[in-house]
Amino acid sequence: MVKVTQQDIAKVMGVSVMTVSNAFNRPDQLSADLRRRVLERAVKMGYTGPDAVARQLRSGRTNTFAVVFEERLSYAFSDPFSVVWLTAFSEVMEARRASIMLLSVPAGDTEALSAIQDAAVDGIAGLCGDQPAMVRARERGLPTVYCTMGHPLGAEPLAGDYVAIDDYAAAVEVGQHLRRLGHTRVSLLVETAHRGQAVLREYRPAELSGLVAVYDSVGYFDTFHRVRGVLDGLGDADVTIVVAGANSRASGQAAGALVLDRALPPTAVVAVSDVMALGFMDACRQRGLEPGRDVSVVGFDDLPESAAAGLTTIHQPVRDKGRLAAELLLDPERTERRIILPHELIVRSSTRPVA
């Protein structure tokens, strides 16, 4: 069962390869009759149509775009933010008849980085701009779009296009909101910045500047702006940072155990994502504490489920991020290629004035 090519058909029929090629791609370039005969013969010879890879090499386009995740793909399918983003992204791609490739390059897995080199795609999108995979993609000269800032505060954004929000400004609003409500003892729940870092550990005020410096230097910690913003917004409040683990509901819950079960728990908690905030709220309820009444909670993202949970949070247009990321990849001609979308502080029942 050897592979049949256009050349074979051409040889057998005594026509040129070009005629065969045209029979498949440009019906107007040959007589209807000849075309019919070519196609018939092709079927008869077991020809299965133009080879996708050869065509891509020749045309220089794959019409395929990759999405790269720092986590395993199971995360991409289960994290609510990721699912909403992916849905919007795929809707645009489908409408434009482009294909989607899913890539996973976990932080620290250098071998997996070769997936970026080997991806036959016309562009790559990623949630976080400074993850190694995105850096490599740019080195490869691929068009890239990322969806959260990941550079030191005040520095120039990284190379590549982006669709993001002003995370720092949003976080400042969160901090100020809590301060206005009178909260001065606050815990900030963050995800683990990189492998090897202690999971679920709390950093006390004295250690804070050191930790923040670490986050700033790690590079690919995309929620750094949120950390800084919350701290700045809170001013001189008594803050601790809890490194809670991966970005998940379970991490938020675990952080709750660390923070709630002590003599003087914080009066307010800020998580850098809604999933962690929701997990923290789970931990509250397990202890008979009512979010809002007994402890204020704030998240980031405004997931679909956050409204029902009464979670005060920063709304960000997740769907628009996904949609625009796809559009930027598909339309190289588009001029606005570094987009900051609006955000909004949504105050719900989970934050109240300190008692």
Add this chain to the structure above:
Amino acid sequence: MVKVTQQDIAKVMGVSVMTVSNAFNRPDQLSADLRRRVLERAVKMGYTGPDAVARQLRSGRTNTFAVVFEERLSYAFSDPFSVVWLTAFSEVMEARRASIMLLSVPAGDTEALSAIQDAAVDGIAGLCGDQPAMVRARERGLPTVYCTMGHPLGAEPLAGDYVAIDDYAAAVEVGQHLRRLGHTRVSLLVETAHRGQAVLREYRPAELSGLVAVYDSVGYFDTFHRVRGVLDGLGDADVTIVVAGANSRASGQAAGALVLDRALPPTAVVAVSDVMALGFMDACRQRGLEPGRDVSVVGFDDLPESAAAGLTTIHQPVRDKGRLAAELLLDPERTERRIILPHELIVRSSTRPVA
């Protein structure tokens, strides 16, 4: 910014193209020193590494596998069955360093079928074996794996490898289970078989054989075996079939409205999927009816959330389906290529003897 190739580097350095290629792929084929110089020069000239497409053409392998859905991709990311399957599938692919391409070929969208022809992949997996996209994939000569049977009962399975369960046998068990509990007035909730078919319509006993024949002939209705099995298992019960719409919670709920709000509602309802069954249970509760007590409900699949809901259902190993599908694609040498996995009737609180 013109593209730099190995040829350019070779020319500039006065070495052969092969040496440059070897510098990247086979370090042992040239001196360490020369290799270093080549790589340095490559960077200096802006060479971004071997071109993925060219390499694929040359090697004849893409190391990429597609998953094709009959629905929009948003369904793939939101339907619980799909998410579990996809998770297992991707875990295997990731472990083997293969990439995943997601394709959507909605039923009836013939233009979208070209995506199958244009996919640069080494194989394709799909939930349903007889969907047009899978047929086309086989015509193209690609290895395929599907995960539910989709051929007329008693006929030979379609071409291609599969990982499925014996849906007919499972459905017979469901029918017998209900019959044993004394249920003789039953509604069967099915998803819409094809476009153009009436959405949310109930078929009365007299119309049944006609409808079943339609489903049998439509071809790509993969739950046909379940319909037949439930009917056979129920024997001479008084059955109606409700075509509920797409496979979703909302459809199940809508079907509930049709079936529950009348003088003589069924004493039991079978849905061909858990999501529809769960939706139907929602409809019950909205009317103050308790599933199990007031009306028995059975589903198919045994999703993670079904246990908590107390839903009697057919357990099928969804994760194993996804895992094995990936393994079949990755291991062409494997001999067992048509796998029937075990299923199990899980009786929970949603089915009870008829009052």
Add this chain to the structure above:
DNA sequence: TTGTATGCGTTATCAG
């Protein structure tokens, strides 16, 4: 309307 030559970028083969 049809055919010819050529190149897309890489790597296997085989010779030196």
Add this chain to the structure above:
DNA sequence: CTGATAACGCATACAA
């Protein structure tokens, strides 16, 4: 250890 040649399958540019 290094290099020349060919081929992977197709489609563009141009000629007939």
